[in-house]
Amino acid sequence: MSRLTDHLIVISFDCLSSLDFPMLEELPHFQEILQKGSYCKNVETIYPSVTYPCHATIVTGNYPKKHGVINNTLLQPGKNSPDWYWHRHHIKGTTLYDEAKKAGMTTAAFLWPVTAKADIDYNMPEIFANRPWHHQIAVSLRNGSPLHQLEMNRRFGHIRKGLSQPELDDFVLESTVQTIKMKKPNLLLVHFTDLDTQRHYNGFSSKEALSAIRRHDTRLGRIINALKESGIYEHSTIVALGDHSALDESKAVKPNVLLRENGLITVNNQGKVLDWKVYCKSCDGSAYIYVKDKLNSSILKTTRELLDRLVSDSNNGIEKVLTGEEAGMKGADDQAAFMIEAAQGYYFKEGLEGDYIDTITPEDVKEKRYTLASHGYSPEKENYTTILMMAGKGIRSNAILPSMHLVDEGPTFAHLLGISLGNTDGQIIKELLTV
Known part of the structure; x- marks a missing residue:
């Protein structure tokens, strides 16, 4: 299978909703993606619509029942802070990053859920210290790429304030930009949670949530500029997506x-x-x-x-x-x-x-x-869909898809990279692609 792109950059803006679309159309960097590429502003999420099952679905093209990540946290009755589905071994079957690595591509991931201990070249997994005797940096290093993480922490660790937002996303952004410039990965997965955090603790339409969307536009612009400065922009595909909405x-x-x-x-x-x-x-x-x-x-x-x-x-x-x-x-x-x-x-x-x-x-x-x-609600809830937008190599201009499903994203991304996820619940959305 031939590749439609050399560099696939998948940016997940956690909790980005279809209801945010009018605002995105007015922001310069989201506007650039929308005007140059193709999009669907009515992507049906999965059940339960929580972050870890959603992100496992995005990279497998399967529903939770099939890929095995059926919730954010494990069934540990009575435990105040249950462990999360942090580790790659929780996902049954293959993933986008597994197949890319098998095909000889360079892979990178920043705070992408369910990637602890994954075979990713430059991996900063989303995992936190969940025991009193654990230290956050040590836990991250042990479950990801230690040398690359140490380098990112040395350069940008001063930005971070534990797990608080927006500082965490700002740290992730700088690490992402630096990795694009240093490593030029063929597949890059990055997960930003600023908006999700603000919606949880301030409400869906709060001024804090709207400010997070504006910060996300700035982050998207920084990533686009990094691709241009690295000389790979013309050979890259940029994907901006949400995983679920919120109520x-x-x-x-x-x-x-x-x-x-x-x-x-x-x-x-x-x-x-x-x-x-x-x-x-x-x-x-x-x-x-x-x-x-x-x-x-x-x-x-x-x-x-x-x-x-x-x-x-x-x-x-x-x-x-x-x-x-x-x-x-x-x-x-x-x-x-x-x-x-x-x-x-x-x-x-x-x-x-x-x-x-x-x-x-x-x-x-x-x-x-x-x-x-x-979130976590049924995808059948009203006004509860999310968004997918894509631009760059291999993507049609001005194709607007009326609706699709989150399970369709993985197979479509795999097709762009010239690889296959096998028999998936989702399908390749060829209407968005040049071939």
């Missing part, structure tokens, strides 16, 4: 409180989970309901009756209950017994204490107990 919420729903009250979760005096028969695993706007013994028909019946009672009253914050099989048909984890979808204005937490529903206060948000906007 404002004002109430946090804690189904585990009711599961505990019904004797389905057992805790000690300190609130630590000793055992569980049923557990609600949050995906923010949706949640999996796992039953430890799925052959126990009595537990399944009890759980279903409890969920049906909750969904019958809209004040309980649950819009819909799916069986595991129905969730699997939408691409989610079919090993869950059930999946629940939050009603507008609600999202799910895994807390075991207090009330079943908490009204979110400014103090909650300040202390980062709760957020003001989240």
Whole structure:
């Protein structure tokens, strides 16, 4: 298969929504991509629409059920800070960066989810110190490319303030620009989370979120300039995309409180989970309901009756209950017994204490107990699509696709690089390509 481009630069602006499109049209660097290339402003995301499953989908062309990254965090009942799906081994099957590396291309990734320990030439994985005895830099070095990360930290580490935004994205930007100039990778994956953070803690349409979009435009411009300064701009394809949208919420729903009250979760005096028969695993706007013994028909019946009672009253914050099989048909984890979808204005937490529903206060948000906007909701929610825009080598000018799916992105990117992801859930969108 012949390559349509020499350098594929994929920039993920986490939580970029179709609703942002009118603003992007007015910003100079997004405008440059839109006017020069092709786009779809109605990309349907996956279920559950959270960051790690979305990014695994982008590089595999598959739904979560198939690629295996079915949530952001692992099922670890009662753990205050569960581990995330950080590592490459969580993804079943091949990826865009695996196939590019096999084809002899140079690969690079900056804070791209699920890339810890991946075979990427210049890799700064998204992973954080999740144990009291862990140090952030050591954890990053151990799970990525140590020498390259040390060089980026030496040059730009002063910019970063832990994981806080916008400083983290500014550090990632400088590392990306430097890597383009030094290494000229054939495949570059970069993940910016500034907008996602601002929407979580300030609300979807907050001034902080709008400021983040303007910062993203500046970041996009810096990357475009780096390609020009490196002499590879004419041989490059630039992709700017979102992974999901977000919805404002004002109430946090804690189904585990009711599961505990019904004797389905057992805790000690300190609130630590000793055992569980049923557990609600949050995906923010949706949640999996796992039953430890799925052959126990009595537990399944009890759980279903409890969920049906909750969904019958809209004040309980649950819009819909799916069986595991129905969730699997939408691409989610079919090993869950059930999946629940939050009603507008609600999202799910895994807390075991207090009330079943908490009204979110400014103090909650300040202390980062709760957020003001989240994702994870069904892609069928209204005004919940995201965006894909592409320009440069191999991309048609002024092709506007009315709609597509997140699973289509991986196969399309692979086609640009002259490689294949094999039998995927998505398809190559040839309407965007010159061939």
